[in-house]
């Protein structure tokens with residue numbers, strides 16, 4: 001058997017008190033104190049660590065057993081069993097208010113005494129467990145971030161946690177017992193009518209307040225017999241999430257606007273960049289033509305040839321503008337079967353004046369046996385023009401190595417690329433590119449040249465990617481840089 005329960009006896013009849021002490025001893029309980037005065041009972045219960053009090057209702061002093069029981073409960077929360085020989089209705093009503101754990105009518109048998117004590121101890125232990133578990137639930141519900149409300153079956157509030165108090169702007173003491181509908185209503189954000197359905201897209205309306213967007217779940221409370229005794233409503237305030245979502249949308253819109261601007265800015269820059277070369281050629285050829293015409297004997301054959309070139313450069317400039325506009329619209333290149341070896345020769349021809357001016361030795365080839373690709377002729381020419389121009393400029397600006405075999409050499413070649421591709425390589429013997437700049441080479445407006453726009457490689461990348469191709473740079477030993485791009489090979 002477990003340790004004997006510690007019992008306090010509050011009884012003013014000395015004989016009864018003595019008998020009771022004996023009786024309890026027989027039954028295996030430990031009497032830890034006996035007092036005849038209600039006034040002393042609570043202090044004694046505490047000092048003796050009593051676990052139960054047996055209290056006569058009628059006591060001699062100013063304080064009767066009922067008042068004493070109340071003090072004992074307040075002082076040490078132990079069960080009280082009343083002893084009485086007789087009690088009028090009023091006394092019993094008062095006794096009931098102190099939540100007694102049992103009554104024993106004098107005289108009583110051992111078995112009745114034991115039953116009353118055991119029942120009281122058992123019930124008290126159970127009550128304590130229940131209170132603890134309720135406290136635990138209340139603490140849990142108070143600490144969670146969601147609003148929780150429980151109602152009875154009539155929809156009146158039985159409990160609400162602090163988050164719910166804040167959400168419906170009503171303190172628990174004012175809300176308890178009131179029907180939900182008096183405090184707030186929920187509407188569907190889209191369809192409007194009052195709704196109690198679970199889900200998101202709901203608005204919570206309270207008197208005199210802005211509606212709050214919420215997400216709600218509702219579950220029935222069901223007792224052990226399967227009867228619905230109320231419901232649990234859990235809400236989440238979505239205001240913060242909505243604000244964040246809106247900020248995100250605004251930021252995205254702003255980003256789209258800015259990148260739209262960038263595209264416009266890049267288009268303008270690209271046109272300016274690409275049109276320079278044919279314009280310069282037109283101006284040079286036109287002034288040369290004028291010179292031939294102004295001679296005493298005008299050289300009409302020369303003028304005719306120059307006008308032919310002006311025409312060709314003018315049409316090329318128009319073509320470049322058209323293809324850059326198409327690129328900016330992302331309308332996709334006009335693909336045709338293109339022989340890269342031939343295209344490289346055409347571009348080399350265009351670049352000849354620059355090549356000669358800077359003393360660059362140009363080597364065309366080797367070329368892959370199959371170097372046909374699918375591409376937009378003007379656009380692929382532009383890529384080559386830009387890569388060749390960069391190569392020429394790298395050689396022009398190179399700081400050393402003159403005289404060596406590899407010096408001032410620019411090689412344009414093709415090779416079979418990865419599955420189904422043709423790779424085109426432009427390799428120069430310039431100073432190469434600093435490690436720190438390698439990442440930014442292809443960014444629009446990135447340049448290390450005093451008069452550069454930084455658009456060449458950005459345009460190349462846009463064009464190559466629009467062709468489903470790739471563009472990359474590799475350092476070359478002992479000096480120089482290779483810019484290469486791969487395009488899908490033309491079938492057959």
Ligand SMILES: Nc1ncnc2c1ncn2[C@@H]1O[C@H](COP(=O)(O)OP(=O)(O)OP(=O)(O)O)[C@@H](O)[C@H]1O
Pocket residue numbers: 273386390391394428430431432433437441442446447448449451452453454455456457458481483
């Ligand atoms: N062949 C190369 N060798 C060394 N550096 C290169 C080479 N090609 C490009 N670069 C580096 O990459 C940068 C960007 O090249 P990109 O062609 O985009 O612009 P840019 O040549 O500076 O100006 P532009 O708009 O007139 O072409 C260059 O400024 C240079 O620093």
Ligand SMILES: [Mg+2]
Pocket residue numbers: 386389390455456457
């Ligand atoms: Mg360039």
